[in-house]
Amino acid sequence: MDTYYHPPDLxxxxxxxxxxxELWDKFMSYYSAVFAExxxxxxxxxxxxxxxxxxxxxxxxxxxxxxxxxxKGSNTEEMTEAVHVACAIRGGASLIHGVQMRxxxxxxxx
Amino acid sequence: xxxxxxxxxQRSRIAFLSILSWPIPxxxxxxxxxxxxxxxxxxxxxxxxxxxxxxxCLPFDxxxxxxxLAPLRATGITVFQINVGKLCxxxxxxxxxxxxxxxxxxxxRETAELCIRALAQTDIPTVDITxxxxxxxxxxxxxxxxxxxxxxxxxxxxNLSVLLLPSQADLAQFLSDQHAEIIASLPYFRPxxxxxxxxxxxxxxxxxxxxxxxxxxxGQEGSDLTLNLVHNPVGAFLPAKQEAIEAxxxxxxxxxxxxxxNHLYTITNMPISRFLEFLLESGNxxxxxxxxxxxxxxxxxxxxxCRYTLSIGWDGNLYDxxxxxxxSLPVADQAVRHIRDVTPARLVGLQNRIIVTGNxxxxxxxGAGSSxxxxxxx
Numbered sequence: 001m002d003t004y005y006h007p008p009d010l011x012x013x014x015x016x017x018x019x020x021x022e023l024w025d026k027f028m029s030y031y032s033a034v035f036a037e038x039x040x041x042x043x044x045x046x047x048x049x050x051x052x053x054x055x056x057x058x059x060x061x062x063x064x065x066x067x068x069x070x071x072k073g074s075n076t077e078e079m080t081e082a083v084h085v086a087c088a089i090r091g092g093a094s095l096i097h098g099v100q101m102r103x104x105x106x107x108x109x110x
Numbered sequence: 111x112x113x114x115x116x117x118x119x120q121r122s123r124i125a126f127l128s129i130l131s132w133p134i135p136x137x138x139x140x141x142x143x144x145x146x147x148x149x150x151x152x153x154x155x156x157x158x159x160x161x162x163x164x165x166x167c168l169p170f171d172x173x174x175x176x177x178x179l180a181p182l183r184a185t186g187i188t189v190f191q192i193n194v195g196k197l198c199x200x201x202x203x204x205x206x207x208x209x210x211x212x213x214x215x216x217x218x219r220e221t222a223e224l225c226i227r228a229l230a231q232t233d234i235p236t237v238d239i240t241x242x243x244x245x246x247x248x249x250x251x252x253x254x255x256x257x258x259x260x261x262x263x264x265x266x267x268x269n270l271s272v273l274l275l276p277s278q279a280d281l282a283q284f285l286s287d288q289h290a291e292i293i294a295s296l297p298y299f300r301p302x303x304x305x306x307x308x309x310x311x312x313x314x315x316x317x318x319x320x321x322x323x324x325x326x327x328x329g330q331e332g333s334d335l336t337l338n339l340v341h342n343p344v345g346a347f348l349p350a351k352q353e354a355i356e357a358x359x360x361x362x363x364x365x366x367x368x369x370x371x372n373h374l375y376t377i378t379n380m381p382i383s384r385f386l387e388f389l390l391e392s393g394n395x396x397x398x399x400x401x402x403x404x405x406x407x408x409x410x411x412x413x414x415x416c417r418y419t420l421s422i423g424w425d426g427n428l429y430d431x432x433x434x435x436x437x438s439l440p441v442a443d444q445a446v447r448h449i450r451d452v453t454p455a456r457l458v459g460l461q462n463r464i465i466v467t468g469n470x471x472x473x474x475x476x477g478a479g480s481s482x483x484x485x486x487x488x
Contacts, residue, residue: 043354070343073350073358075300 010060043072050079051086142201143210144384151387152208154438160386161469166396167403170471177408182465184430185417187457190262191238191482192217192225193432194247195424200269202295202308204342204385206436209242216242217424221449222249224426226256228452234420238482240267240432245281254288264290267482270319271312286326291336293375293482294320299362303344320369329371337370340484342377346394348405348477349376352485375484378402380433380473402472410479413486416465422449430465432482433473439466 017024035045046068053061069079144152151157167173174180195216198209217225229237237257244250244267257264266285273281285292296316297307304313320337324330329337339359343349356374363369379385381398389395421429426449429435440447442464446456479486 041354043350043358067347070345070347071350073355075298075303077300077302 005059007063010063013060041072043069043074046072047074047078047082051082054083054086055090143212144208144387146210146212149387151383151390154436157382157386158437158439158468160390160395161381164396164399164469166399167469167472170467170469173403173406173472174411174467177411179408179411182411182414182417182467184461184463184465186461187232187234187418187420189236189238189415189419189482190225190229190232190234191240191419191421191432192244192253193240193421193423193435194222194242194244194250194253196242197246198242198269199246199272199275200243200309200312202384203388204307204344204379206380206383206385206433207242208383208436213242215424216247217249217426219249219252221424221426222253224449225253225422226260228449229257229262230260231452231454232457234262236263236265238265238267238419240482243269243272245272245278251284254285254290258288258290264288266290266292268292268294269308270294270296271315273319273322274315282322282326282328286328286335289334291338292323292328293338293340294323295340295342296320296359297340297342297344299359299366307344317367317369320363320371321367324368324370329369331370336372339371339374340377341374342379346379346389346392346398346401348401349378349480352376352478353488373484375482376478376480377482377484378473378476378480380470382433382470383436399469399472402476405476406472407475407477407479407487410477410486411475413479413481414471414474415481415483415486416474419482420460426450428452428460430463433470434466437468437470439468442466 014024017028035042035049040048046065049061050065050069053065066079069082151160162169171180174182193207196207196209196213197211197216198205198207198213199211201210237253239250239253241247254264254266272278294316295308296304298304301313304316305311308316320329323337326335327333328335341349341355341359349355352374355376359374360371363371381389381395381402386395389398416431416434419431421431421435423429423435427435428441428447428449428451429439430441434440441460443459446452446460452460474480474486477485478488
């Protein structure tokens with residue numbers, strides 16, 4: 001194996017059902033329900049999924065949800081903004097921890 | 111070197127260099143069709159080979175058999191679809207006709223008369239006229255008038271930009287006088303996507319043409335002039351849900367351009383002709399065929415439009431649909447191959463004929479299905 005990530009592995013996701021079918025079926029039933037049209041549209045949910053995929057840096061999810069976003073009618077501009085939302089929250093999450101740094105330095109400093 | 115000779119050489123050098131600085135679209139228009147570029151895919155035999163060779167899906171007929179639909183049969187004929195030729199003022203990258211400004215195939219008056227004569231012997235309610243840009247055929251208006259006079263509902267499949275050509279200044283008025291339905295291509299509500307598929311500046315022209323159609327009464331509330339739009343994906347992926355993307359188009363076109371329309375139809379890109387070229391060149395061919403086949407929907411297969419359509423080519427030959435026409439796959443019935451052969455008695459046979467199918471048909475059966483009238487299932 002020359003790399004941990006293989007594009008064809010995306011199509012093997014269902015193999016995870018082989019170890020425990022009951023848990024897999026429960027997960028898939030929940031997963032399908034999450035992405036069905038609800039208070040949010042399928043298109044909006046796919047954009048959120050794309051942003052989260054970038055936050056958790058999952059190449060399988062990025063592959064799947066880039067296509068899903070296009071197939072729900074989104075465009076590259078909207079998808080780019082969704083990635084920036086993920087980026088801003090990740091960056092902000094680092095920065096807000098700066099307050100903890102300041103708390104520590106304030107306590108230790110004269 | 112003589113000054114005159116030197117001057118001539120310099121002029122020819124400047125002329126050559128000036129070609130290099132021509133705008134890209136102008137250079138592209140010198141030969142965008144597969145035929146003018148002598149691309150092997152201009153041959154329908156080559157296209158059929160590529161379609162048959164794919165490893166991404168079961169042969170379409172086997173898939174149909176698995177859902178008890180083989181052989182696929184017509185269920186009647188309610189759409190008389192006339193393709194008047196391949197001439198077009200645009201050269202869209204996904205065109206299944208390989209249409210363009212350099213194409214010369216066009217329906218003659220004689221063949222148009224045969225169409226109307228055959229139509230008059232039937233009670234087929236809808237006449238759907240397509241191309242190329244059908245309006246550029248000199249017999250287009252005669253066909254619309256004759257079919258309308260026979261009491262048939264006439265559809266013009268319009269690329270929109272044709273309405274702005276100086277030679278077509280009265281086209282919008284003509285169509286509204288005839289109460290023709292307009293089905294207009296607009297792949298997306300933003301210019302980047304439309305222009306990537308249809309050519310630079312086409313989005314802006316399309317918007318201007320839609321505003322013109324609204325001004326003559328098309329697509330307006332309370333008007334009986336119907337303006338429907340066609341959305342097809344700008345790339346190797348399936349179209350969005352029809353109702354969802356219709357709502358997006360309605361909101362965006364009204365907000366930014368004040369444009370109103372009746373309905374939006376989603377059409378899946380067929381893996382033939384120039385879209386097939388795009389798929390092969392971009393390395394998307396096998397992935398796209400797999401995507402189509404994985405999304406095979408038996409309900410969509412049962413409702414495909416070839417089952418209620420008769421497609422007539424520019425030369426009068428008969429096909430099950432416009433896609434089979436572009437792949438040179440004629441109707442299976444040897445006795446009725448040309449519009450001149452259509453009589454009321456033979457029409458009965460055509461109404462339950464066996465449809466000719468192939469792997470390209472996966473394009474019409476994927477997801478919610480695809481037809482000239484949009485999604486097949488909801």
